[in-house]
């Protein structure tokens with residue numbers, strides 16, 4: 001083969017690798033036991049503490065919304081950048097870092113320097129949902145890990161619990177997710193907990209937009225001053241089970257966060273909330289579609305990024 005045609009062939013191969021879309025079979029040959037390692041480790045963790053399923057799902061969301069699903073959220077601060085862990089939405093709140101270390105260690109033991117932290121997180125989030133009784137989906141793989149993180153982007157891109165509907169819609173639109181995707185994804189609040197500091201003003205200052213008896217119950221564990229870290233379940237009825245109870249709560253004006261109740265407050269999302277409250281099937285279907293979209297936000301593929309050896313540090 002002439003040198004021109006072999007150069008062209010090489011360029012074609014490179015372009016194919018760089019353009020490579022995420023695919024479920026990415027590690028089929030290089031790490032065939034990956035999915036069972038992640039699933040088994042998640043199963044043990046969730047059996048010990050069911051909330052861990054919720055925490056891994058949120059960790060994935062907070063990763064993907066800040067410069068894409070690239071495991072940037074897992075990085076510790078370095079002299080050259082301030083990481084995302086101490087951003088407003090994450091500080092004293094985001095969980096699952098130690099569990100990520102354990103899963104990564106278990107994966108490394110079988111498949112050294114092969115699987116990215118961002119792919120492990122995508123699988124762990126899916127397994128967390130499944131282990132708590134939610135829908136199952138096939139995770140596309142092939143993400144690389146970032147070499148940097150952004151405190152500033154985390155503060156701008158992650159939605160705060162004080163956001164109104166228009167802000168929520170625009171923060172998700174910025175990630176190419178529709179309002180319907182946003183509402184379906186909020187169904188994640190069917191599991192897990194929130195701290196008093198995130199819902200205090202909703203239960204004390206929004207009498208016209210919250211069920212009075214519900215607000216009073218919540219005040220018992222969330223005083224008007226102090227108790228910032230006291231926890232309450234985001235889904236008051238079944239906090240450890242992934243179902244559509246969250247949407248029925250919204251219709252009963254029992255959303256815990258201000259932002260939750262914004263989805264059912266006479267606005268454009270009321271119809272979707274009604275549908276999801278009525279149909280677990282519709283919720284599961286839309287949640288999975290939206291998770292797949294969220295999981296493919298700006299992945300690093302091909303020659304971009306790296307396979308971190310330790311999820312908290314760049315190589």
Ligand code: HEM
Pocket residue numbers: 051054055056057058061092093094095159160161162163168182185186188189191192193194195196198234257259
């Ligand atoms: C729509 C905008 C959203 C806002 C404003 C929001 C806000 C919050 C807040 C304030 C908490 C409580 C954090 C704490 O007190 O420590 C929380 C928890 C949680 N969020 Fe969201 N969230 C949103 C969307 C999402 C999405 C899209 C997902 C996942 C797909 C998600 C998954 C979770 C989970 C599972 C928890 C519980 C975590 C745990 O118990 O460790 N959230 N969210």
